[in-house]
Amino acid sequence: MPAAGSTAVAAEAAEPSRPAAGFVEEEGVSKLFGRFITDRAAVDEDLYYITADSMSESDPFPQRYPDRFVNVGMAEQNAVSIGSGLAQSGKNVYLSNISTFLLYRPFDQIRLDAAHANARLRLIGTSAGFSRAMYGNAHISIEDIAVLRALPNMTVVAPGDRTELLDLLAEIDQLPGPAYIRLPMESTVLPVLHPQGTRIRLGRSAVLREGDLGTLIATGHVLEQAVAWVDEWRRKGFAVRLVSMPSIKPLDTARVEELVAEGRPIATFEEHSVIGGLGSAVAETVAEAGGGVPFRRIGLPDRYPGRPGSADYLKQVLHVPGSEHVLAWFLSASRARRPSPVKAAALVDDLCYDGAVYDQRYADYADDVPFWRDLARRHGPDVLELATGTGRISIPLAKDGHDVTGIDVAPAMLREAERKRNPGLPLKLHEADMRDFDLGRRFRLVLLPCDSISHLLNDSDIAACLARVREHLADDGVFALDMVNPAATLTAEADGRWRPAFQYRDPRSGQAVEVSRARQYDPVSQVLVDEMEYRRDGVEHVERVTRHSRMLTLEQAERLLAKGGFTVTQRYGGFAGEPWTATSRHLVLVCAKSKEESR
Incomplete structure (x- = not known):
């Protein structure tokens, strides 16, 4: 993540x-x-x-x-x-x-x-x-x-x-x-904890260990101790994600907001007072994100030790929690969050990121392709598609003769697109995050189709994506995207009840997989939570996975676009060019770069 x-x-x-x-x-x-x-x-x-x-x-x-x-x-x-x-x-x-x-x-x-x-x-x-x-x-x-x-x-x-x-x-x-x-003591020899080639930037964090029990965010010279803790817990069978947050101001708020949306416990770790340091900075972001996740600050209490001594000795005097206490908190906080489903990585790949499974799910869906083809005919010939997936849209555009570039963050989706494409098609595919990419060129048309903007769970993610789009769009180019209308689609579906969803055949094992889905929508954070249960070849053993999507209203979408430097020139309620209404299932927006230098 x-x-x-x-x-x-x-x-x-x-x-x-x-x-x-x-x-x-x-x-x-x-x-x-x-x-x-x-x-x-x-x-x-x-x-x-x-x-x-x-x-x-x-x-x-x-x-x-x-x-x-x-x-x-x-x-x-x-x-x-x-x-x-x-x-x-x-x-x-x-x-x-x-x-x-x-x-x-x-x-x-x-x-x-x-x-x-x-x-x-x-x-x-x-x-x-x-x-x-x-x-x-x-x-x-x-x-x-x-x-x-x-x-x-x-x-x-x-x-x-x-x-x-x-x-x-x-x-x-x-x-x-x-x-x-x-910095710590002048003679301190800092360890090398990041893999060679890692680049650290202001305002960005880095994941040093992955885990699904929760996340420990550490800063400063306790990072080495945090690595030792997390590795010790892993040997005991408990996997906690470790995030290094060396930049405290500016803080990587996008990372924290994603962790909140994930719903698992978060703790901070620092050799600083629990008041005003990393813990307070992260707590402010957690509170404003509105996710209500368990949160704890591991640091120094609000008092001076009153005596000299080594760091370890003074932490004992002040009763600063140690490794076993922090692990116990993660375990108790995680249990308190149940029945939050546990993500199973292979199942997430099956449903969300496996190209063959994706194509099985959406084999009959092509309502939007004529719209994008017509848009490319009028505004091409060079097209950039974000979240291109298995090439459902980019391949037809390339077959029409357009010079198409597609980016996607999921390698399995891109592999399926490569498998499907014909040799010689003017289609270039890149593995990249739509919030942070640089292709070194501009395009006449940039597309963000298939409600892919819903994968960006907060305003800062959307702003980052729009900044990259603006950088890659020709000054007289067109940016088009679509999203679902939450008012028209969530009323009946987001009630938390389980319903049959779809079936597919696992491309790796050949097993038949049945999926049921329950959806819940938080109107405050505007996050839609999809919980999906799997049954393989009729076996009643149930595995569960969760996905989060951000649902935007028309007003929010246009405000974020305006802030990102875009003017909406056309809006539609569907892919047949019908006018937008409050009951439209889809919202399709066609945009141009704003002319104003300052926004």
Whole structure:
């Protein structure tokens, strides 16, 4: 269930990879940071580095670029003011210090000189959380995320492994405004937890382990511990998905909204107060999504430990939940959610993503094909179809002589389309997510047929898709899509009652499969939940799978299209070109790019 641009990693493929080329495995976070800014300074003559008596003797920057290095001594307020002044004069400024001294003493300067002024100042805070708790209360930084993410213009990230640190440093280097990078003790050697080739981006999360019991979202230097927990639980037979969320502001809200729509328990894990950190940021999104899933924040309670000690010792003093307690919560929360059906991956593939099964289900459905063919005849010749599936529409368009490109996220659907196509057809197929693709060209006509927009469960997903459509559509091109009308189709069907749905023959085993379906519709979230039961060759053993669909009204669809830069030029109530009415089963919209530069 990856969100737009997110990285999904199968559990069995998540072995640590080698560090990035050019970085020594034993380097701690401060050395990695020092090497990064030194390399960047070689190509960016405006890059400046400031410390407040906290630099390492092995830091290469001062030796190589002494005219761009400033050590202000133990004067943290001056460090921020000097850095912000340099930034407002066009410089790219990095300010590094132990996080408690970096943030709390000069907070007024950070708020006014950096955040309010939107200065290009990068705050590198080391020894966050309980990293330096042995030195006493002045070195405990457990509210830094809460303080910084409340500041307008401020970006906040907490890398949990080497890949996240290096990629996010590169991303933040290009930002026009201030940012805070939260790091552990300066000498900490971050592990490599993402597979080689993974790219981490601001505002995006990454799946490190898959599982159907629930989801644990972790950030910062507890990510390695989260991996150990999830792997330990898997060995016991309990599979929990692990999501790394290094970008806290901006947050990957699309990912969280998808998890809420899935309906399984969600927990967050961080070495920060449960107030204001990752847990609060995710909780805000969970609440606004309106899904009502079990949710828990695993972090530090709302009190100071009152004594020095190691991180493990202080967590025991504060009764922070450990692995066994968190697993017990997932198990109890999952039981409380029953009878929510358990997804069986093979059955999901059968019904939703297996091309041969899809074609069996819709073998007699062709009502819409003449409409799309006529649209291509008038607006082609080059056509892009999103969610092309098994080529039910793209193949006839290619047979008409159009230059057709189709994308779909399901490899099995594309394989079936490849099997069905004739050699020599002007049809190119790509495996891609319609929220995040780049084909390097524009099209006269872009199609999103078959109510495929319903697979995008929230406004941010739809916005991402529309942004890609706009980028790939010629300025005078046409974008057309269709969806079902919830007012006309859900009244009788979405009552939660089981009804016979359809039959098909499993293309792998040859078994006859009977499917019954019950549907429920939440008018608040506008999500339609399909629960489907399988019986194979008459055997009464029942397996169940769930799918979620987002149902849009005409007003919502047109509002989202307008926000995405499109103007609806025609609307129909069906594929025969009949006018739209409130009782129409279908809503077909034909759109052009909006002419206004600002929307």
